Amino acid sequence: MKMDSILLMAYVDGELSAEECQEVEKEIAVSPEAAEFVAQLQTARLPYAEAFAQQKLPPVPDSLTRTVAAMARAHAQRTATPGANDATVAPDAFAPPSAAARSRLRIAPQWLAVAFVAGLFCYGAGMRYLPGLGSGPNATPPATLAAANPEASSWVAAAAGYQQLYSRETVAQVPVNAEVTAQTVNEIQHQDGLDVRIPDLRAAGLTFKRVQRLRFHDKPLVQIVYLPPQGGPIALCVMKEARPDAALAEQHIDSMNVVTWRHADLSYALIGKPEGTDLSALAKHISDSNVQTLFGDAGVSMVAAN
Amino acid sequence: MRLSASHNTCVAAKTPDTQQGTMSTTGSDLPSLLPALLPRLWAFALRISGDRHDAEDLVQRACVRALERAHQLQPGTSALSWMFTIVHSTWISELRARSRRNRSSTAWDDDMLETVADPAMRTPEENAINSQIVSAVCQLPEAQRVVMLLVAVEGLSYIEAAEVLEVPIGTVMSRLSRARQTIGALFGVRDSQRAKVAVSSKDPVS
Numbered sequence: 001m002k003m004d005s006i007l008l009m010a011y012v013d014g015e016l017s018a019e020e021c022q023e024v025e026k027e028i029a030v031s032p033e034a035a036e037f038v039a040q041l042q043t044a045r046l047p048y049a050e051a052f053a054q055q056k057l058p059p060v061p062d063s064l065t066r067t068v069a070a071m072a073r074a075h076a077q078r079t080a081t082p083g084a085n086d087a088t089v090a091p092d093a094f095a096p097p098s099a100a101a102r103s104r105l106r107i108a109p110q111w112l113a114v115a116f117v118a119g120l121f122c123y124g125a126g127m128r129y130l131p132g133l134g135s136g137p138n139a140t141p142p143a144t145l146a147a148a149n150p151e152a153s154s155w156v157a158a159a160a161g162y163q164q165l166y167s168r169e170t171v172a173q174v175p176v177n178a179e180v181t182a183q184t185v186n187e188i189q190h191q192d193g194l195d196v197r198i199p200d201l202r203a204a205g206l207t208f209k210r211v212q213r214l215r216f217h218d219k220p221l222v223q224i225v226y227l228p229p230q231g232g233p234i235a236l237c238v239m240k241e242a243r244p245d246a247a248l249a250e251q252h253i254d255s256m257n258v259v260t261w262r263h264a265d266l267s268y269a270l271i272g273k274p275e276g277t278d279l280s281a282l283a284k285h286i287s288d289s290n291v292q293t294l295f296g297d298a299g300v301s302m303v304a305a306n
Numbered sequence: 307m308r309l310s311a312s313h314n315t316c317v318a319a320k321t322p323d324t325q326q327g328t329m330s331t332t333g334s335d336l337p338s339l340l341p342a343l344l345p346r347l348w349a350f351a352l353r354i355s356g357d358r359h360d361a362e363d364l365v366q367r368a369c370v371r372a373l374e375r376a377h378q379l380q381p382g383t384s385a386l387s388w389m390f391t392i393v394h395s396t397w398i399s400e401l402r403a404r405s406r407r408n409r410s411s412t413a414w415d416d417d418m419l420e421t422v423a424d425p426a427m428r429t430p431e432e433n434a435i436n437s438q439i440v441s442a443v444c445q446l447p448e449a450q451r452v453v454m455l456l457v458a459v460e461g462l463s464y465i466e467a468a469e470v471l472e473v474p475i476g477t478v479m480s481r482l483s484r485a486r487q488t489i490g491a492l493f494g495v496r497d498s499q500r501a502k503v504a505v506s507s508k509d510p511v512s
Contacts, residue, residue: 006476009483040490041483048458051439052353060348064362068344068369072337075373165366169403 008034012041063254067165155216156260156269159223159237160253163271171209171225171233178295184211185296192220194266196238197296199286204277205229208294234272234279236286241267248283259283336376339385340369346386346460351393353455356444364400368393387462391470394452442489450485453478 010016011024028035181198188194188211198208206226214221222238246262252274259270259279270283285291347368351361372379372392379388443454456467457478464482468475 005483005487006479009479009486037487040487040494042490043494044486044490046439046489046493047436048439048443048454049461051436052443052455052459054433054436055353055440057349057352058358060345061358061362064348064365065341065344067366069341071369071373072340075376076337167363167367 005037008038009041012038012045063161063164067161153260155221155239156237156258156267156271157253158216159221159235159269160256160258160271162223163233163235164254164256166225166233166235168227168232171227174209176209181211181295184213188213188220188222189296192222194220194222194238194240195264196222196224196266198224198294199236200292200294201226201282201286203291204282204285206234206277206282209233211295228272228277231276232273234270234277234282237269237271239267240265243267248280248287250280261287263287334376336372336379336385340372340389343386343389347389347393350390350455350460351397353444353459354394354397354452360400364393364397368396371396384466386460387466387470390456390460390462391472394470395472438493439489442492443485446485446488450481450488453481454485457482 007016007020008024011021016024024034024038028038185196185198188196192213198211201208206228208224209227210225212223212225214223216239219239224236224238226234226236228234241262242265243262245264246260246267248259248261250257250259252258253271255273256271257274257279259282261268261283268283268287270279270286272279344365347365348361351364351368352358355361355364368389372389375392379385443451443459446454452471453467456462456470457464462470464475464478468478471478
């Protein structure tokens with residue numbers, strides 16, 4: 001075909017001048033190939049937008065709406081009050097944000113931690129007031145969540161919601177800095193007053209990636225992130241709650257499995273995707289103190305943890 | 307070339323109006339705009355990824371990236387087409403990462419090829435044609451499919467589509483012409499099999 005296909009398309013779409021149209025029509029008259037091309041393009045003038053408007057698409061998942069709203073709100077707050085997140089997030093709580101790493105969401109940006117804090121308000125409200133909260137047809141209703149004590153469990157829901165944002169790539173590339181980790185654990189133990197240490201879960205195939213000091217309702221929340229051999233990261237989150245010990249309990253929050261327990265005034269939540277690692281078995285190992293410690297033994301009495 | 311800035315005429319009339327609401331925005335407006343853009347970002351992500359879990363992950367990542375770069379959103383730029391750019395480039399990165407990991411690309415969720423019948427407004431034949439149109443676009447090769455989604459479905463101009471895809475405008479047009487040629491050939495066969503299809507090539511609905 002001598003004539004440019006783009007010119008022929010413009011002809012079909014009526015975008016050419018009278019003069020240009022004549023040129024094209026001359027070509028069509030002598031070139032069966034051009035004539036066929038034009039016929040095909042004319043046939044393809046279909047009501048695409050209308051057809052796609054009728055397409056059966058699943059609705060926007062509630063979890064996505066919530067997450068984006070929380071991110072947008074946190075970002076707006078951050079923009080409005082520069083440095084606002086300094087008050088809620090320790091500066092050393094995140095791995096160094098190199099430009100290259102940020103580009104693919106390899107690490108969570110600092111303001112996302114604020115989204116986490118901001119998000120808990122809508123999350124907690126959603127948990128309490130929406131009966132059928134869940135994403136997609138296979139979502140398990142958060143039946144047990146917040147049933148006994150909404151206040152106590154809302155941090156677990158918020159932590160699980162935050163954990164959902166993490167993909168494997170989010171943490172896979174984060175280098176483990178032993179010095180920073182040891183310092184963070186020291187701050188958790190001495191400034192936050194939480195007798196938390198980093199369990200060594202290598203026996204279960206989990207590689208320690210990062211520990212972060214977050215805040216929930218202005219109280220310290222520790223998030224320890226591990227990477228299993230496959231699948232999304234697994235987090236062990238800890239908050240201080242001066243309440244009686246509680247046995248292991250498993251629940252589902254959105255798409256996450258969560259195993260919770262309480263020991264020595266510390267509430268634990270082990271959070272991960274349902275596939276892969278057996279969280280209950282892992283939680284039992286941790287709660288039985290059946291694991292070695294990677295960081296945090298120095299300066300803390302072993303008796304307190306056992 | 308005159309046509310370079312024009313909208314594809316096979317697009318429904320919604321084009322300029324739907325984008326007007328997101329025009330003349332700046333980065334600081336982005337947080338307030340995102341929730342409203344979400345349904346269209348979700349639909350676009352579903353259509354390019356073909357999987358609801360991928361789509362959810364994709365939109366989340368794109369929103370994170372967009373908010374981080376909100377200052378780069380120039381006044382007068384359509385926030386929607388800027389968001390499409392980020393959704394698309396995030397998806398391309400993901401596809402590359404997957405092929406590096408030797409994983410297959412997405413399998414299409416067949417449910418998404420269905421359209422909702424609307425008995426009050428349409429004849430069964432029109433509903434059937436809508437399904438065929440969706441199916442025909444979904445079966446196009448990746449690059450052509452995305453161009454059709456942006457131009458014919460989302461109503462972007464060739465220039466906007468070129469910006470979203472980060473390719474020259476000529477590439478957009480040649481992909482579009484190939485896509486329409488394929489669809490035309492497909493519907494041409496159907497045309498000749500049946501006496502006449504309700505959607506006439508001489509009188510497009512749009």
